Every structure is written in structure tokens, then in C-alpha cells.
Amino acid sequence: MREALRITEIFHSLQGETSRIGLPTVFVRLTGCPMRCTYCDSAYAFTGGKTMTLDEIMAQIESYGCKxxxxxxxxxxxxxxxxxxxKRLCDAGYSVSTETGGGQPIDCVDPRVSRILDIKTPKSGEMGNMLWANVDAVTEHDEIKFVLVDRSDYEWARDYVREHRLNEKAPVxxxxxxxxxxxxxxxxxxxxxxxxxxxxxxxxxLLWGEKPGV
Structure with missing residues (x-):
């Protein structure tokens, strides 16, 4: 693997989701996504971006002084x-999480990383591209997220949580x-x-509206 990634943006803000909500965080947003969820709020990251070496990425992260x-x-x-x-982030002592849409395997992610697994609902339009084996790979170190469009999405997610007892695997x-x-x-x-x-x-x-870089 080349030691470089296609990056849309790296910025310092507050975490707006997960159990880390409100915590100052450095975000590294990678470019490209094989999914096209109906409610996507980061479509600007589908294309473009710039290629950065891992050294360049690490240096920019370090410049914010946030762990x-x-x-x-x-x-x-x-x-x-x-x-x-x-691996480099964890070795350097950063507290790391990653947000995944669920279509890529998560079992190969460094175990020191908290994996935020987005389980696709019917109204997402992407249930067919969800890698359902990921649900079995979740541990209590991870989190499971459902993004809900309407009442029918809620009822589906509610039943899925109950059937698979997801709250016993990880925070939901x-x-x-x-x-x-x-x-x-x-x-x-x-x-x-x-x-x-x-x-x-x-x-x-709620703080800044729906826009990049926050």
C-alpha cells in the first residue's frame, strides 16, 4: 500500500455525533465513497480532494494540538x-475513531480504533450494499448508528435492534x-x-449549519 491518501479536508472542530459529542476533535475527511445514501451530507467528498502523504497528514493533525x-x-x-x-495515529498516542458507512469490512481496522458503524436503513437506499457481517464484528469499544429518515425507518431500526440485541454489543x-x-x-x-x-x-x-469544515 502506498503511504498516501486522497484527502478532502482536515480541520479542527467539535465532534457533533457519537459518545464523543462536544469534544474538540481533528477530522480527517477522505475523498470518495461507493455508496450514495439519499440523505448524504458530505457529497462534496465524493470527488476531488488532494493526495497527501501520511507524513503530511500527520504533520497537519499535529499542528492543531489536539489528541x-x-x-x-x-x-x-x-x-x-x-x-x-x-496505526501511526494510535502509535503516536491519539484517541482515534472512524466513521464507516458499513459497506467495507471493519474487522481489519486497528483494534485501538473505535469504529462507528452506520447500519443502513430502507430509506437510505443503500441496504443492498451493506456488509452485514460487520454487525458481528462490533465490540463494546465500538458504536452502532442508525440515521433515520421517517417513522418507517425508525420502526425498521427499532425491530432490528431488538431482534439482534444490538445494545448488548455496543452503544446504539x-x-x-x-x-x-x-x-x-x-x-x-x-x-x-x-x-x-x-x-x-x-x-x-445546530452550531454552524450544514456546511463543510465543521
Whole structure:
């Protein structure tokens, strides 16, 4: 594997999702994604970007003086040299997470990395490209996320969580699609169903709106 990656952006912001919500984080957004989810909020990362060596990436991350890093996309696991980046970051003492759409195998990711697995719902349009074996690879060090478009998506995710007892594998997050599903509706449904999941609204969009670099 070449020690270089195609990068859309590297920036310092607050983590808007997962159990690390609100934590200052350096984001490394890789270019390219084989999926086309109906609600994608990072389509600008499908193409373009620039090729950076791992040394260049590490130097830019270090310049922010922040020890928490999130490797995202696009689909970060679609670029195989990302595994070299994971190793270098973990060896350097960074706390690392990666956000994956679920279509690439996660069992080869450095075990020191927290894997945020997005399970595709019917309204995502990408259930057919989901690698379902990834669900079995999840550990308590990871997190499982469902992005929900509407009530039917919620009901499907609710039933999937119950059937597979996902909350016993790892923390489970239900997130409403921005400006599509009202967060208060999702909250009411979860409470009514006594579902052991975390309802989460994207903090970065509440603070800065839907745009790159946040």
C-alpha cells in the first residue's frame, strides 16, 4: 500500500455525533465513497480532494494540538492505506475513531480504533450494499448508528435492534436526518417504546449549519 491518501479536508472542530459529542476533535475527511445514501451530507467528498502523504497528514493533525482524531469520509475504509494512518495515529498516542458507512469490512481496522458503524436503513437506499457481517464484528469499544429518515425507518431500526440485541454489543445511536425527521418525534418514539438507544442530534449543524469544515 502506498503511504498516501486522497484527502478532502482536515480541520479542527467539535465532534457533533457519537459518545464523543462536544469534544474538540481533528477530522480527517477522505475523498470518495461507493455508496450514495439519499440523505448524504458530505457529497462534496465524493470527488476531488488532494493526495497527501501520511507524513503530511500527520504533520497537519499535529499542528492543531489536539489528541482526539476522527477519520471519516466519504468512506474512509475504501482507501486501503487508511490502515497505515490508523496505526501511526494510535502509535503516536491519539484517541482515534472512524466513521464507516458499513459497506467495507471493519474487522481489519486497528483494534485501538473505535469504529462507528452506520447500519443502513430502507430509506437510505443503500441496504443492498451493506456488509452485514460487520454487525458481528462490533465490540463494546465500538458504536452502532442508525440515521433515520421517517417513522418507517425508525420502526425498521427499532425491530432490528431488538431482534439482534444490538445494545448488548455496543452503544446504539438513533439520529434523525437533518430537516427531515423532527428530533422531538424521534425522542417521543424511543421513550414510548422503551428502547435502550441514545437519541442524538448533530451538534455541529445546530452550531454552524450544514456546511463543510465543521
Amino acid at each position: 482526539t482524531v476522527c477519520v471519516t469520509g466519504g468512506e474512509p475504509l475504501a482507501q486501503k492505506p487508511v490502515h497505515l494512518l490508523f 445511536i438513533f439520529s434523525p436526518v437533518w430537516e427531515s425527521l423532527k428530533p422531538v418525534d424521534l425522542a417521543d418514539w424511543v421513550i414510548a417504546d422503551k428502547l435502550p438507544v441514545r437519541v442524538q442530534v448533530q451538534l455541529h449543524k
